[in-house]
Amino acid sequence: MKTVFKALALSLFAASALGSVAVMAQDYPTQPVTIVVPFAAGGPTDTVTRLVAAAMSEDLGQQVVVQNVGGAGGTLGAGQVAAATNDGYTLLLHHIGMSTAPALYASLPYDPMTDFATIGLVTEVPMTVVARRDFEPASLEDLIAYIKENGENITYANAGIGAASQLCGLLIMDALGTKMTEVPYQGTGPAMTDLLGGQIDMMCDQTTNTTSQIQAGEIKAYAVTTPERVAVLPDLPTLAEGGLDNFNLSIWHGLYAPAGTDQAIIDRLSQSLQKALADQNLGNSFAELGTYPVPADQATPAALSEKLEGQIGLWAEVIAAAGVSAQ
Incomplete structure (x- = not known):
């Protein structure tokens, strides 16, 4: 009988916990959201992030704060977000470096494909x-x-x-x-x-x-x-x-959350990102900087995940051929 009661108690606790997560996701966000930029202030990724953060703030109804955590080629800030609480209040906006780091660092403190939840692509610059x-x-x-x-x-x-x-x-x-x-x-x-x-x-x-x-x-x-x-x-x-035939390099940017973030929160953030990128004022600001927002179907978790996986393989070959290493 004790075993039955214990099992019932555990089931009720699990159901209560799941219900609490669902309520939290439904009410999200209830406080400011931080987007970490893994580079110094004033750089191109910082500029893109601040424009996106301002537009997302309007949609989310909470301030989206930009925090610069530069150093180690962007891996310091990315590692900080990978280790952050997965409640949707600490995000990462990173560029192509997310896909090059695995080939450059022998002991990278995170796995780009498993330690993050993708939210969506932002722009290609x-x-x-x-x-x-x-x-x-x-x-x-x-x-x-x-x-x-x-x-x-x-x-x-x-x-x-x-x-x-x-x-x-x-x-x-x-x-x-x-x-x-x-x-x-x-x-x-x-x-x-x-x-x-x-x-x-x-x-x-x-x-x-x-x-x-x-x-x-x-x-x-x-x-x-x-x-x-x-x-x-x-x-x-x-x-x-x-004369540099076939030279083609544009720098794509994506928005991420720590792995394990509730899917409802990821969906809310992706929807907010899509709305921000569709904003004409943001589009005009991007155009003045020589870039453009990605279309809505690219500002999605699936599109960013596919991009990241493909680019990791691509840059692994390029970096190996160049003989470059961070360690």
Whole structure:
């Protein structure tokens, strides 16, 4: 009889717990939500996140706060979210680095595919090849010749091992068969400051972090990294136009929660993300930065999960061929 009562008590407890989770999910959110950006403030991922957070705040009825946790190529902030309570109040907005980290770090403290719940894709951002304003080459053709001739005498800024800015540089150097001197920073925000000050020769960064400086003439721009020119920077040729055939690099961003987050909360966040990306004001802000929101069918858990899995395999091959490692 005691066994029967114990089993009944456990069943009632489990049902009560499930009911509490359901109520919590239904009422979510009841407090501010934090989105962790695993890079320094002022960089391109930070810019994208702040625009998305503002739009999602309106829909969720709670403030969505952005927290910058930079370091270790984005793995520090990502690891913090992977270890966070899975109640929907700590999220991660990360870029392509989520898919490159497994190939770069031998002892990564999380598994991108199993330690996170995907919410949806956000945007794919073109990159630009830029330099200090007084850099010698006058055109893309001149730049390519200059890199081939001067190689390691050129300083190339990036946001560290595995960052999009480093990956772009690696692909360019591989295509040209030469090496430049890499100068790592905590993020491309600080790198841009030194580029503006003339302390660094070159960098490759997303349009979200370079468009305004290019348009103001504060830095020199040579090319975009996508197969087509970018509408907001129509005079910039593609790298393919300069002879780097099939060069195609855009930086996708996705929104994640810790694994085990209740599916009802994930669905609510995905719906909020879709609504935010459909907002005309956000679309206009993205357009000014040379990017665009993904369509609604891409701002879903399934679409981001599929993208992440495919990109992990793709970049594992590229990084192995380049012989790059963070350890």
